[in-house]
Amino acid sequence: MAKAFAIKILAALGVLAALWLGDAPTSWWIAGLIALSAISLIAWGVFDVNSSLWAPTLWHVPGVNAVSLTFDDGPDPEFTPRVLEILARKKVTATFFVVGERARANQALLREIDHQGHMIGNHSFSHAWNINFALHAGLTREINGCNAIIEAAIGKRPQFYRAPFGFKNPALGDVLAKQAMTCVGWQVRGFDAVRSNANTIARRLVLKAKAGGILLLHDGSGLQGTQDRSATLEALPVIIDGLRARGFEFKRLDELAR
Ligand SMILES: [Zn+2]
Numbered sequence: 205m206a207k208a209f210a211i212k213i214l215a216a217l218g219v220l221a222a223l224w225l226g227d228a229p230t231s232w233w234i235a236g237l238i239a240l241s242a243i244s245l246i247a248w249g250v251f252d253v254n255s256s257l258w259a260p261t262l263w264h265v266p267g268v269n270a271v272s273l274t275f276d277d278g279p280d281p282e283f284t285p286r287v288l289e290i291l292a293r294k295k296v297t298a299t300f301f302v303v304g305e306r307a308r309a310n311q312a313l314l315r316e317i318d319h320q321g322h323m324i325g326n327h328s329f330s331h332a333w334n335i336n337f338a339l340h341a342g343l344t345r346e347i348n349g350c351n352a353i354i355e356a357a358i359g360k361r362p363q364f365y366r367a368p369f370g371f372k373n374p375a376l377g378d379v380l381a382k383q384a385m386t387c388v389g390w391q392v393r394g395f396d397a398v399r400s401n402a403n404t405i406a407r408r409l410v411l412k413a414k415a416g417g418i419l420l421l422h423d424g425s426g427l428q429g430t431q432d433r434s435a436t437l438e439a440l441p442v443i444i445d446g447l448r449a450r451g452f453e454f455k456r457l458d459e460l461a462r
Pocket residue numbers: 276277327331368369427428
């Protein structure tokens with residue numbers, strides 16, 4: 205928050221100084237350039253998923269010969285159990301960034317994810333796009349609301365948060381610090397919420413994943429794209445085998461970050 209405030213004040217002072225001290229039309233150009241730079245910097249902090257401008261963001265861990273699978277938008281009664289089945293068969297533990305509203309409606313599934321040794325993270329309460337533009341209080345409600353449901357179901361407080369759509373709000377750093385939580389981005393994503401071709405999803409992840417990378421897939425349907433996660437289910441074993449063939453281990457997010 206303090207950072208955003210400082211950027212706005214400095215930009216406003218710069219614009220005023222340029223207009224006051226310079227001669228038109230050069231001073232207009234300089235003032236415009238200062239305003240545009242400030243807006244670009246703020247927008248970069250909001251829209252770049254791995255920018256740490258507003259909140260320190262974990263998206264890879266250099267020097268580790270492992271990758272970490274993460275699944276967003278669940279828990280989903282149809283697809284999450286099938287993802288769990290594949291992970292159990294392949295002996296991989298992962299992290300599930302759940303949406304509070306969905307977690308509340310599927311608490312048994314939440315317990316099952318935890319029971320199988322996976323980690324549960326916070327993906328906001330409502331997953332509404334506009335929470336990334338909410339003020340401090342609104343964002344706190346979204347994050348705490350989801351935490352409360354997870355804690356009630358499994359008795360553990362989430363340690364990681366992933367913003368819906370990956371956008372970040374200037375208040376996010378303050379809100380997460382108060383909850384002792386870390387913001388998580390991704391090194392590579394499968395675009396499996398919008399693509400229905402399992403080969404394309406698998407190829408992308410297997411080729412583009414780097415050592416220490418956090419990988420993003422979706423077990424929940426319909427929030428950011430299609431209703432059908434069949435392509436994710438079909439791609440998942442191929443992704444696991446392909447990355448193991450490249451010599452990578454799979455680590456849960458907390459183990460990767462350790
Ligand atoms: Zn999402």
